[in-house]
Amino acid sequence: MARVALVTGGTRGIGKAIVQRLKEDGMAVAAGYSGNAEAAEATAKELGVMVVKGNVGSFDDCARAVQEVEAELGPIEVLINNAGITRDGFFHKMTADQWSDVIRVNMDSVFNMTRQVITGMRDRGFGRIVNISSINGQKGQIGQTNYSAAKAGMIGFSKSLAQEIAPRNVTVNCVAPGFIRTAMTDALDDKQKAAIEARIPAGR
Numbered sequence: 001m002a003r004v005a006l007v008t009g010g011t012r013g014i015g016k017a018i019v020q021r022l023k024e025d026g027m028a029v030a031a032g033y034s035g036n037a038e039a040a041e042a043t044a045k046e047l048g049v050m051v052v053k054g055n056v057g058s059f060d061d062c063a064r065a066v067q068e069v070e071a072e073l074g075p076i077e078v079l080i081n082n083a084g085i086t087r088d089g090f091f092h093k094m095t096a097d098q099w100s101d102v103i104r105v106n107m108d109s110v111f112n113m114t115r116q117v118i119t120g121m122r123d124r125g126f127g128r129i130v131n132i133s134s135i136n137g138q139k140g141q142i143g144q145t146n147y148s149a150a151k152a153g154m155i156g157f158s159k160s161l162a163q164e165i166a167p168r169n170v171t172v173n174c175v176a177p178g179f180i181r182t183a184m185t186d187a188l189d190d191k192q193k194a195a196i197e198a199r200i201p202a203g204r
Contacts, residue, residue: 004073006066008032008056008113009083011043013182014132018080023047030069032056032083056083056109066116075124076117081110081154082132088143099146106150110157118165127170131158135178151176 009015010031054065087098121127137151158174
């Protein structure tokens with residue numbers, strides 16, 4: 001029987017690529033999304049996976065989404081916490097909403113989702129959790145104090161939970177991608193892209 005994987009933010013960008021790879025590796029995959037129903041339907045049709053709508057910033061919504069996935073596919077054994085947003089701006093101009101929106105979706109979501117599946121993983125003696133952070137969580141980025149703080153928090157979360165849960169054969173890992181072309185990075189203007197690319201050794 002195929003292992004079951006859930007990828008948050010799994011219908012576009014990095015998340016969609018992860019969904020595709022897991023599907024190719026023989027897993028039963030569910031791709032989470034929050035608002036773009038058109039992209040979700042396209043992903044479901046193209047990759048032949050389940051899609052589930054939910055707000056990762058809401059604990060109750062995460063519980064419902066996980067219940068839907070497990071009712072259709074079975075117990076979740078692999079969780080990829082990939083969902084994320086940006087609300088960039090210089091800190092002295094940053095609003096409370098810009099801060100809290102990013103922390104809720106990028107950081108609180110890791111708790112909200114992982115908490116739903118961790119007991120089952122412990123009880124079954126198997127689980128794989130991968131959190132998608134960012135290089136900006138390691139080095140920081142101008143105009144992204146909110147995003148960088150959230151992504152740095154994911155790294156600390158991963159290191160701590162990994163130590164706690166390893167004896168139960170549940171691993172927790174964190175990946176910190178660099179500048180990857182997605183709809184999120186395409187939204188940057190040419191000046192922002194040029195500044196970022198100038199700091200990349202490969203220049204792309």
